[in-house]
Amino acid sequence: MASATFQLWRGGHKDGHLQSYETEVSEGMVVLDAVHDIQATQANDLAVRWNCKAGKCGSCSAEINGKPRLMCMTRLNTLDLTKPVTVEPMRSFPLVRDLVTDVSWNFRVKKEIKQFTPRAPDAPDGTWRMQQTDVDRVQEFRKCIECFLCQDVCHVIRDHQEKDAFVGPRYLAYVAALEMHPLDTVDRTADLKTAHGIGLCNITKCCTHTCPEEIRITDNAIIPLKERVVDRFYDPLQALVRLVRGKKSS
Amino acid sequence: MADVETHEHDVLVIGAGGAGLRAAIEAAASGATVGLVCKSLLGKAHTVMAEGGVAAALANVDDRDNWMVHFADTMRGGQYVNNWRMAELHAKEAPDRVRELEKWGAVFDRTSDGRILQRNFGGHRYPRLAHVGDRTGLEMIRTLQDHAIHQAVDVHMEVTIIALLKDGDRISGAFGYDRERGRFRLFKCKAAVLATGGVGRAYSITSNSWEYTADGQSLAYNAGAALQDMEFVQFHPTGMVWPPSVKGILVTEGVRGEGGVLRNSEGRRFMFDDIPDNYRAQTADNEEEGWRYTQGDKNARRPPELLTRDHVARCIMREVKAGRGSPHGGVYLDIAWIKQRVPNGAEVIRKKLPSMYHQFKQLADIDITEQPMEVGPTTHYIMGGIRVDGDSQMTGVPGLFAAGECAAGLHGANRLGGNSLSDLLVFGKRAGEHAAAYARTQPAGRVDAAEVDRLAHGALAPFERAGNGEAPYAVQHDLQEMMQQLVGIVRREDEMQRALDHLVLMRRRAEAAGATGNREYNPGWHTSMDLGNLLTISEAIARSAIVRTESRGGHFRDDHPDKDPAQATYNLVARKGADGAMQLSKEPIPPLPAELARVIEEQK
Numbered sequence: 001m002a003s004a005t006f007q008l009w010r011g012g013h014k015d016g017h018l019q020s021y022e023t024e025v026s027e028g029m030v031v032l033d034a035v036h037d038i039q040a041t042q043a044n045d046l047a048v049r050w051n052c053k054a055g056k057c058g059s060c061s062a063e064i065n066g067k068p069r070l071m072c073m074t075r076l077n078t079l080d081l082t083k084p085v086t087v088e089p090m091r092s093f094p095l096v097r098d099l100v101t102d103v104s105w106n107f108r109v110k111k112e113i114k115q116f117t118p119r120a121p122d123a124p125d126g127t128w129r130m131q132q133t134d135v136d137r138v139q140e141f142r143k144c145i146e147c148f149l150c151q152d153v154c155h156v157i158r159d160h161q162e163k164d165a166f167v168g169p170r171y172l173a174y175v176a177a178l179e180m181h182p183l184d185t186v187d188r189t190a191d192l193k194t195a196h197g198i199g200l201c202n203i204t205k206c207c208t209h210t211c212p213e214e215i216r217i218t219d220n221a222i223i224p225l226k227e228r229v230v231d232r233f234y235d236p237l238q239a240l241v242r243l244v245r246g247k248k249s250s
Numbered sequence: 251m252a253d254v255e256t257h258e259h260d261v262l263v264i265g266a267g268g269a270g271l272r273a274a275i276e277a278a279a280s281g282a283t284v285g286l287v288c289k290s291l292l293g294k295a296h297t298v299m300a301e302g303g304v305a306a307a308l309a310n311v312d313d314r315d316n317w318m319v320h321f322a323d324t325m326r327g328g329q330y331v332n333n334w335r336m337a338e339l340h341a342k343e344a345p346d347r348v349r350e351l352e353k354w355g356a357v358f359d360r361t362s363d364g365r366i367l368q369r370n371f372g373g374h375r376y377p378r379l380a381h382v383g384d385r386t387g388l389e390m391i392r393t394l395q396d397h398a399i400h401q402a403v404d405v406h407m408e409v410t411i412i413a414l415l416k417d418g419d420r421i422s423g424a425f426g427y428d429r430e431r432g433r434f435r436l437f438k439c440k441a442a443v444l445a446t447g448g449v450g451r452a453y454s455i456t457s458n459s460w461e462y463t464a465d466g467q468s469l470a471y472n473a474g475a476a477l478q479d480m481e482f483v484q485f486h487p488t489g490m491v492w493p494p495s496v497k498g499i500l501v502t503e504g505v506r507g508e509g510g511v512l513r514n515s516e517g518r519r520f521m522f523d524d525i526p527d528n529y530r531a532q533t534a535d536n537e538e539e540g541w542r543y544t545q546g547d548k549n550a551r552r553p554p555e556l557l558t559r560d561h562v563a564r565c566i567m568r569e570v571k572a573g574r575g576s577p578h579g580g581v582y583l584d585i586a587w588i589k590q591r592v593p594n595g596a597e598v599i600r601k602k603l604p605s606m607y608h609q610f611k612q613l614a615d616i617d618i619t620e621q622p623m624e625v626g627p628t629t630h631y632i633m634g635g636i637r638v639d640g641d642s643q644m645t646g647v648p649g650l651f652a653a654g655e656c657a658a659g660l661h662g663a664n665r666l667g668g669n670s671l672s673d674l675l676v677f678g679k680r681a682g683e684h685a686a687a688y689a690r691t692q693p694a695g696r697v698d699a700a701e702v703d704r705l706a707h708g709a710l711a712p713f714e715r716a717g718n719g720e721a722p723y724a725v726q727h728d729l730q731e732m733m734q735q736l737v738g739i740v741r742r743e744d745e746m747q748r749a750l751d752h753l754v755l756m757r758r759r760a761e762a763a764g765a766t767g768n769r770e771y772n773p774g775w776h777t778s779m780d781l782g783n784l785l786t787i788s789e790a791i792a793r794s795a796i797v798r799t800e801s802r803g804g805h806f807r808d809d810h811p812d813k814d815p816a817q818a819t820y821n822l823v824a825r826k827g828a829d830g831a832m833q834l835s836k837e838p839i840p841p842l843p844a845e846l847a848r849v850i851e852e853q854k
């Protein structure tokens with residue numbers, strides 16, 4: 001068996017540093033396995049989040065060799081093991097300790113977004129009818145595992161810390177899922193412009209490239225939402241139609 | 251009193267998977283103030299990992315389905331030791347609970363006429379599982395989570411409960427710590443709902459996450475509630491076997507529902523070789539008919555790959571033991587072959603089983619549209635758990651309720667796929683409703699400050715031992731290996747007696763395990779506290795498995811390989827005796843009411 005060196009972030013903000021650990025590697029291992037081996041034998045108190053170990057829960061987000069990734073889905077054979085592998089916590093969120101960050105901001109943001117509110121049922125038995133083709137695009141966004149890697153990588157949050165003004169790509173995709181839900185009746189266009197700060201996104205697509213669920217956040221969620229905002233607030237004809245119809249445009 | 255942050259709620263829900271979220275929503279809707287506690291972040295509970303679907307007799311795909319068929323399927327799958335009242339309520343109420351999710355924003359896959367699509371699954375007579383590709387659990391937990399955050403529910407994330415508190419006989423609170431800072435938390439409540447999930451971390455090969463350390467079962471047991479059916483552990487037939495680091499990770503039964511077949515190293519569909527008598531009439535006897543079934547032919551019978559999990563798991567073990575296994579000790583599960591039958595088969599596979607496609611591609615370098623998967627049994631679910639009243643979900647301790655995987659009864663000796671997610675909804679709701687009703691009738695209970703001090707002191711003991719104690723991970727690891735070896739899929743009395751001896755020694759090791767570092771987000775410390783729960787529940791499993799001298803459902807005894815009709819009449823119940831030792835008793839199953847007996851007879 002070969003061995004490899006991992007440099008893991010240890011400690012909090014003030015006393016934090018990268019610490020080197022050697023561990024054995026075997027076929028098929030992922031970064032999370034190496035971190036667990038180190039935790040079990042060399043650093044019992046190493047703080048790390050994980051649950052499913054199969055890319056389904058979005059708990060194990062970290063920056064591996066500087067890139068935001070899921071530790072459980074990053075195979076060691078995709079990394080250069082002749083050099084130390086660095087594993088650091090997500091940078092956009094306050095550090096708790098070691099690889100764990102305080103992501104509570106994300107949960108607060110979600111609460112501010114207007115809740116799903118369905119139209120009256122289509123059938124007397126209280127059920128609705130939706131075609132698969134109409135739900136396909138919503139299902140794409142609903143694949144989100146809330147790993148917050150897109151939030152981590154987005155420069156509006158990462159470099160500019162605009163957390164009060166901008167909900168971030170995860171929640172723009174969340175709004176898109178609600179807005180494009182065939183049954184939903186709430187209009188969130190005005191919120192997008194103001195409270196959700198969609199204008200701060202300048203379509204760099206870093207979020208899309210990072211998303212482990214391969215959700216096309218920018219093309220399929222953000223750009224269509226931006227178009228709605230433009231139609232609503234900058235297109236006089238649409239504004240008139242809206243006045244007359246008095247309804248949500250979709 | 252020790253330095254403790256105190257919260258007060260009418261109803262405290264412990265666990266935020268499907269059952270806990272549904273209970274919290276219902277309790278809040280009933281007007282109670284609700285606290286919801288979970289060990290992980292919200293939305294990360296095990297429910298998120300469920301793949302195949304949620305079972306409910308909606309009859310959207312096959313109009314012959316109804317609650318009676320679902321009830322009979324559940325009882326047959328459970329080998330008739332189920333709590334029949336729960337099986338009845340579950341079958342009747344699941345459709346409404348699933349439709350309710352749609353009202354809250356869930357987006358299930360659709361039929362061509364725009365209704366909720368349903369798929370085939372093992373042991374279900376008709377296509378019954380509402381689903382979203384193979385990420386149904388994610389859809390369910392997200393829907394409940396996003397609904398719950400807009401209700402009057404206080405969420406306490408990353409908080410672990412380590413003891414329940416009582417005022418006399420009844421529940422008055424719970425004690426725990428927050429993971430982030432390691433501070434103690436006291437929750438005062440009039441009623442508590444346990445919804446803590448399963449026990450898979452007692453075994454080395456498992457599809458379960460670190461959270462499944464049997465906390466709820468152990469909390470209830472220590473508070474004086476009874477455990478039931480603990481011998482019935484489900485080993486899912488298809489877990490990944492290679493590479494070693496992913497061993498145990500689940501491969502959904504949905505693969506077989508979509509036409510996937512099991513083969514041994516000789517290429518033989520060995521499942522045709524052993525079809526149990528009670529399923530023979532419903533099972534295809536040739537490959538052609540089995541294929542037609544998976545493609546929706548209502549006149550075809552199901553292929554033997556979709557027999558119940560306990561049976562399929564043992565057939566796989568048999569092939570491997572006989573030397574007809576795959577290179578890494580499993581058998582082959584082949585979905586790629588459907589390309590011979592359906593146009594653009596590769597695309598169909600990716601569409602129907604997207605996360606399986608990714609899982610194998612990324613973790614095993616296998617393209618399931620081209621190659622077969624290697625699979626073998628993995629510890630998956632526990633049918634046994636906390637004994638509850640079928641209607642209210644209350645345990646023997648007044649004010650203490652339990653729902654979801656940590657409760658027992660619905661599934662009997664073996665759970666059908668898809669019946670867990672529906673269980674969470676049906677009984678989560680009932681538990682929340684009855685807990686709120688109970689809380690309304692009660693004044694706030696007293697909490698004993700000395701008891702809280704004692705608990706706080708005990709929780710910090712691993713630090714006092716620090717480096718002098720053994721690392722808790724080593725004890726956990728040895729326990730898992732031991733349970734896998736001695737109380738696993740195939741059991742023998744002498745081996746299980748040895749397991750009990752090991753457990754005594756391991757308890758001593760656990761009590762001497764030490765934690766290094768400080769209290770902030772320290773998984774080593776957390777693990778040292780989890781060990782006690784795992785040991786208690788391992789003992790309950792082993793003791794129950796020794797007493798049941800027959801093979802039934804998930805419980806297979808090499809030394810008693812046959813089913814014994816005389817043992818279909820009782821449930822095994824474990825309680826903590828006055829001296830602190832575990833006591834087992836056989837509690838008779840109440841006779842089936844005539845109308846339910848008739849339903850079962852008609853569906854035979």
Ligand SMILES: Cc1cc2nc3c(=O)[nH]c(=O)nc-3n(C[C@H](O)[C@H](O)[C@H](O)COP(=O)(O)OP(=O)(O)OC[C@H]3O[C@@H](n4cnc5c(N)ncnc54)[C@H](O)[C@@H]3O)c2cc1C
Binds near residue numbers: 410653
């Ligand atoms: C990979 C996989 C696939 C599955 N697929 C299906 C399927 O397709 N269909 C189906 O019906 N079933 C399926 N199951 C089974 C099903 O997912 C589970 O049985 C079910 O989700 C359990 O739900 P629950 O609400 O009881 O508990 P969980 O969802 O496990 O939630 C338990 C909660 O309790 C909390 N908790 C635990 N201990 C404590 C404590 N001490 N203090 C505070 N909080 C605590 C946890 O943090 C968590 O929030 C699958 C299981 C697995 C592992």
Ligand code: SF4
Binds near residue numbers: 153154
């Ligand atoms: S596309 Fe927009 S949301 Fe995505 S990373 Fe770039 S700026 Fe952020």
Ligand code: SF4
Binds near residue numbers: 144146210214215
């Ligand atoms: S959109 Fe993608 S990257 Fe962002 S939180 Fe969801 S899964 Fe993660």
Ligand code: FES
Binds near residue numbers: 049058059071072073
């Ligand atoms: S542990 Fe669940 S996504 Fe990595």
